[in-house]
Amino acid sequence: MNAVDHEDKNREFDGFAGQYRELLKDPIREAFTKDSGFFAERKRQVFAAFFARQGMDPHRMRWLDVGCGQGELMSMAQADFAGSAGCDPSAEMLARAGNPNVRVQRTPTSIPYPDESFEFVSAVCVYHHVLPADRDALTRDIFRVLVPGGIFAMVEHNPLNPVTQIIVRRCPVDADAQLLLGRLARRLMHRQGFRNMGMDFFLFLPQGLTRRFPWVEKMLRKFPMGGQYCSFGFKPK
Numbered sequence: 001m002n003a004v005d006h007e008d009k010n011r012e013f014d015g016f017a018g019q020y021r022e023l024l025k026d027p028i029r030e031a032f033t034k035d036s037g038f039f040a041e042r043k044r045q046v047f048a049a050f051f052a053r054q055g056m057d058p059h060r061m062r063w064l065d066v067g068c069g070q071g072e073l074m075s076m077a078q079a080d081f082a083g084s085a086g087c088d089p090s091a092e093m094l095a096r097a098g099n100p101n102v103r104v105q106r107t108p109t110s111i112p113y114p115d116e117s118f119e120f121v122s123a124v125c126v127y128h129h130v131l132p133a134d135r136d137a138l139t140r141d142i143f144r145v146l147v148p149g150g151i152f153a154m155v156e157h158n159p160l161n162p163v164t165q166i167i168v169r170r171c172p173v174d175a176d177a178q179l180l181l182g183r184l185a186r187r188l189m190h191r192q193g194f195r196n197m198g199m200d201f202f203l204f205l206p207q208g209l210t211r212r213f214p215w216v217e218k219m220l221r222k223f224p225m226g227g228q229y230c231s232f233g234f235k236p237k
């Protein structure tokens with residue numbers, strides 16, 4: 001890929017920003033939930049459950065959401081943290097976040113914050129849009145902005161889930177997506193110095209059933225077939 005293509009790749013979400021919600025529409029997604037906030041809500045719950053299991057208090061943490069896009073998760077979960085910030089290479093996506101605490105990433109691999117600025121960093125449905133050649137460098141920069149002892153949570157679509165595969169294949173926003181198996185996500189984090197803190201699978205059940213039977217998702221969280229997964233790692237002290 002030449003420099004111009006690389007630049008286009010970095011800004012590709014500028015072209016989607018105006019109709020982002022429309023572009024995500026899919027009959028299977030709609031059958032899963034009519035409420036687009038459900039997907040962000042589940043991520044918030046997965047993070048909260050992880051912190052509770054670890055005996056960590058997110059209210060003491062500064063949180064950075066890398067690839068925050070239009071900031072839906074940030075708006076929903078910022079109250080859980082001491083502070084929150086976001087960054088994304090797409091200025092057009094950020095413009096729609098309506099959040100002053102966001103910065104544009106000038107390159108796909110440089111996080112626009114100083115070293116050791118955050119106790120928690122998330123990247124939600126970002127890495128499948130990052131060129132494989134850039135993934136190590138992005139992860140290294142995430143490691144840089146975390147304090148020692150800080151946590152990185154990478155959330156990704158699970159290629160082992162056939163329904164996820166169908167939705168991704170026909171979603172225009174995912175035309176260039178290269179999904180990562182959970183074990184690749186874990187290796188990527190490990191290569192840049194993160195210690196593995198486990199992986200949770202989620203989005204097994206549609207919204208109605210998740211609300212009625214929340215214990216099912218809890219029970220299945222180690223079963224590697226959920227629609228998405230979250231790989232947790234920490235930066236050693």
Ligand SMILES: C[S@@+](CC[C@H](N)C(=O)[O-])C[C@H]1O[C@@H](n2cnc3c(N)ncnc32)[C@H](O)[C@@H]1O
Pocket residue numbers: 010013066067068069070071072073087088089090093105107108109123124125126129130138
């Ligand atoms: C599918 S959207 C997800 C947005 C948001 N995280 C969410 O869950 O709603 C993917 C986002 O990743 C961003 N992105 C793509 N390449 C990136 C990179 N190298 N670093 C950070 N973000 C990137 C895109 O601009 C886009 O906003």
